[in-house]
Amino acid sequence: MSPIISVSNLSKTYGSGFKALNNINLGINRGEIFALLGPNGAGKTTLISIICGIANPSQGSISIGGHDIIKDYRAARSMIGLVPQELHTDAFESVWATVSFSRGLFGKPKNPAHIEKVLKDLSLWDKKDNKIITLSGGMKRRVMIAKALSHEPQILFLDEPTAGVDVELRKGMWEVVRTLQASGVTIILTTHYIEEAEEMADRIGVINKGEIILIEDKATLMQKLGKKHLTLQLQHKLDAIPEALAAYKLELSGDGRVVTYDYDTKGDRTGITSLLNDLRNAGIRISDLDTTQSSLEDIFVSLVRAP
Known part of the structure; x- marks a missing residue:
């Protein structure tokens, strides 16, 4: 089976001359949870940004489900949901409206049942009062996930998804990730909480100074190096x-x-x-x-x- 994400000879050099990525080759399998680890400045967010179409590569190619991210960018991007590090929610829009709007950006028809299911799965819905709950900081993070899932993507990128989230909420989000994987969604996770990768990932990739230094099944990695x-x-x-x-x-x-x-x-x-x-x-x-x-x-x- 061919990987759902294929990255070949990818490099990124900024105008300043800084080389953020150097000859990255990476394949991510359909339905797996792939944890990408690396210190600050290693190139994790740059790699994700290029795959998701936010930044342009300097060289190399990327395909998403067989779609080239440049030549067939609409099909490629429609398969991807992204939860970025920063929180971006409209304080003047309701949660329902902002999540529904995100779905519309991908040309998807209205589907209130799907939006309601996403909000309930992410515990953003008060079942007792049958309404959307008041948002705390951690709940705003869940809204970002809801926006990323609004158009039913096959791939979900979680860039530091539990940063600033308390332990209870973090564990709840882990359960959401497991449920998504069980439904067939491929998940790419970056995190500074190593226990998240140890708990959740099927495979581990380590990036440092813009280069992939290791890709291995988690169990095999623990056996080899532990x-x-x-x-x-x-x-x-x-x-x-x-x-x-x-x-x-x-x-x-x-x-x-x-x-x-x-x-x-x-x-x-x-x-x-x-x-x-x-x-x-x-x-x-x-x-x-x-x-x-x-x-x-x-x-x-x-x-x-x-x-």
């Missing part, structure tokens, strides 16, 4: 790691009572059983142990900091 840490609490203080245990590359804490062992999870050979046997043979007794695993945030930081 490490597990075994922390051993010792019964007695240890002044130094015995030479016989050097192969394990253990780390000894400052007080000499905690030893840390890092290992990967490929296959069944973690080395833990051998380590525990060798510790016992060296006369080192353990009072407790614990294991933790690297998070996606740990992996992301290591990737963007790499030379």
Whole structure:
């Protein structure tokens, strides 16, 4: 199956000479949630803006569902809904009017039933009083999503969708995203909340300094780059790691009572059983142990900091 979004050899250089994107190649599959991660200034918003037709590429090509974004821009853009970082809502228009207007911009006929469904799905409708609720800052973010969904797009871009949103509302929006995916919508998410990508995404892309440095299935990425840490609490203080245990590359804490062992999870050979046997043979007794695993945030930081 061909990807619903295909980006080939895409670059963007501004008039100042700043190169925001450099030879981006990217394919996004139909129906997946793709998380695009990167530090500030990495090129995330520039990439999204070009795909959505807001900015022009300097070179390269992009197709949306087989439609070239320049040669067949109307068909391409009609497939896309965009929720930008900034909140843009008309304070003098009702929520119903602004969402309906967004639908009309794409030449779609009036469909009150669809507009009502979108508002209810996004919890923008007071079912008790059968009316649109009063908007808080977080609810205005949901209005932006409603506007993006008004014309029934097949692709939804969420550029920092939960910025400034409280935890409860953020989790509610995650549920909305899952529902959209279940209906067949392809979702591209950029976020600084790494736990969002870890919770939601099927695949992860990392962009840094205008270049894609990694694209991987989330589970595969966690397996490849994530490490597990075994922390051993010792019964007695240890002044130094015995030479016989050097192969394990253990780390000894400052007080000499905690030893840390890092290992990967490929296959069944973690080395833990051998380590525990060798510790016992060296006369080192353990009072407790614990294991933790690297998070996606740990992996992301290591990737963007790499030379």
